[in-house]
Amino acid sequence: MLIDLSHPIEAEMPVYPGDEPVGLKQCRDLVKDHYVAYYWQTGLHAGTHADAPMHLLAGGGDVLSMPLEHFFAPGVLLENGVDVPEKDIPEGAAVLIDLGAEHLYGAAEYYTDHGCVSRELCDYLMEKKVCLMGVNAPSPDHPPFPIHKALLGVGIPILENLTNLQQLKGRKFTVIALPLAIRAEGSPVRAAAWIQDEDDAE
Amino acid sequence: MLIDLSHPIEAEMPVYPGDEPVGLKQCRDLVKDHYVAYYWQTGLHAGTHADAPMHLLAGGGDVLSMPLEHFFAPGVLLENGVDVPEKDIPEGAAVLIDLGAEHLYGAAEYYTDHGCVSRELCDYLMEKKVCLMGVNAPSPDHPPFPIHKALLGVGIPILENLTNLQQLKGRKFTVIALPLAIRAEGSPVRAAAWIQDEDDAE
Numbered sequence: 001m002l003i004d005l006s007h008p009i010e011a012e013m014p015v016y017p018g019d020e021p022v023g024l025k026q027c028r029d030l031v032k033d034h035y036v037a038y039y040w041q042t043g044l045h046a047g048t049h050a051d052a053p054m055h056l057l058a059g060g061g062d063v064l065s066m067p068l069e070h071f072f073a074p075g076v077l078l079e080n081g082v083d084v085p086e087k088d089i090p091e092g093a094a095v096l097i098d099l100g101a102e103h104l105y106g107a108a109e110y111y112t113d114h115g116c117v118s119r120e121l122c123d124y125l126m127e128k129k130v131c132l133m134g135v136n137a138p139s140p141d142h143p144p145f146p147i148h149k150a151l152l153g154v155g156i157p158i159l160e161n162l163t164n165l166q167q168l169k170g171r172k173f174t175v176i177a178l179p180l181a182i183r184a185e186g187s188p189v190r191a192a193a194w195i196q197d198e199d200d201a202e
Numbered sequence: 203m204l205i206d207l208s209h210p211i212e213a214e215m216p217v218y219p220g221d222e223p224v225g226l227k228q229c230r231d232l233v234k235d236h237y238v239a240y241y242w243q244t245g246l247h248a249g250t251h252a253d254a255p256m257h258l259l260a261g262g263g264d265v266l267s268m269p270l271e272h273f274f275a276p277g278v279l280l281e282n283g284v285d286v287p288e289k290d291i292p293e294g295a296a297v298l299i300d301l302g303a304e305h306l307y308g309a310a311e312y313y314t315d316h317g318c319v320s321r322e323l324c325d326y327l328m329e330k331k332v333c334l335m336g337v338n339a340p341s342p343d344h345p346p347f348p349i350h351k352a353l354l355g356v357g358i359p360i361l362e363n364l365t366n367l368q369q370l371k372g373r374k375f376t377v378i379a380l381p382l383a384i385r386a387e388g389s390p391v392r393a394a395a396w397i398q399d400e401d402d403a404e
Binding site for chain 2: 002043072144185
C-alpha cells in the first residue's frame, strides 16, 4: 500500500512568499485539436518538492547530481523538530518530521507559524548520516536558513510541503520521493510512503 | 540499486513536434538574492512523462485521479512492440517495451522513425491487466493514437521517453515512476528501476 504525502499541483496553488505564481492552463482542446494538453509554469519550491545544494550553497550540485538512492529508503517519523529522539534511528534512514503545520497549507500563517528543526536535532541527523530529511511545512527553518545549509552542505536533500505525516504514526514504511531529473536547484516531487508489511499481511 | 530510466530536464530539451518549447531560466541569484531559483515552463509531454486518460478521451481522468499503485510494481521488459511474448507475463506487471528509438532522442527522426506497439500486443497487455505500459520512444503509436486510446480507456497509464531500457535485460526489477500530483492530462516523471535481488547479494 502507498500513502500519498503530496499536495496537489493546480492553478493558483500556494507559493512561498515572494515566489512567482504557478500557472496551469489548458492549451489544447479534445474537440478542436483531438487531444488535451496543459502548459505548466512554476517555480521549483511550490507544492511538495525537494531542495538540492545549489539552492543555497555556492558550488552546490543540482537535483540531477543527487544520487537517486537518497529518495528511496526506509523511513522514520519524528513527532517534532526539537527533540533528539529517545529511540536511536538507523543510519541512512529517510527522516520525516511532523512540524505540525500541514493543516495550515493554503493559509498565510502556513509560512509564518510553522515549527522549525532545532540545531541539536539537525546535528544528530547528520551524525546518523540520514539520506533525506522531509517536513510538512514550507521549510525546516527561517532566513538565513541555517538548517538548510547544514544538511545540503553534506549532501542531504530536504523535502518540503509534505502532508499526511500523521498517517505514518506507528507504521513501518519506506519513503519513495524521486525528484525529477532536472538541472536546477529544486524539483517538484510525488512523495509517498510504501507500507510493505501491511501489504504482506493482506 | 536504482537504474535511472529518465532523460534530463533542461533548457531547450526536445519536445513533441508542435508542442510549446520548454523554458528553464534562473530568476534568483545567490549573491544578489541569497538563494538560487529557476522558473520552469513546460508542456507535460516533454522528456520522460506519464499520460493520463484525459489526454485523449472525453471524460477521462487526470493524473491525480490515477492510483499510485500503477506506478510502483514489478516490471517486465519486452524486446519489441510487435510480438506477444513467448513467456507469459504476470498479471498486474509494469511492462516496459524497447521500441529501439532511445538512441535517436534529440534528433528529428526520434519522432518519425520509432517503432510502435502492435494492436495484438496491446490486446494481450490489456488481457493481462498490466498496471502500466512504458516505451523508450515519444509514443507507442502515431495519430489517431489507437494504442493510447485502448490502454487509457481501461485505466492503464503510458510512460513515454524512457531511456536505458537495455540495462534491464535479464534482470528482475521493480518500476518506480510516481507521477506528480498534478490536475492535468500528463506529468513529468522520474522513472527508475529498482534492482532488489542484486542489492541483497551485495
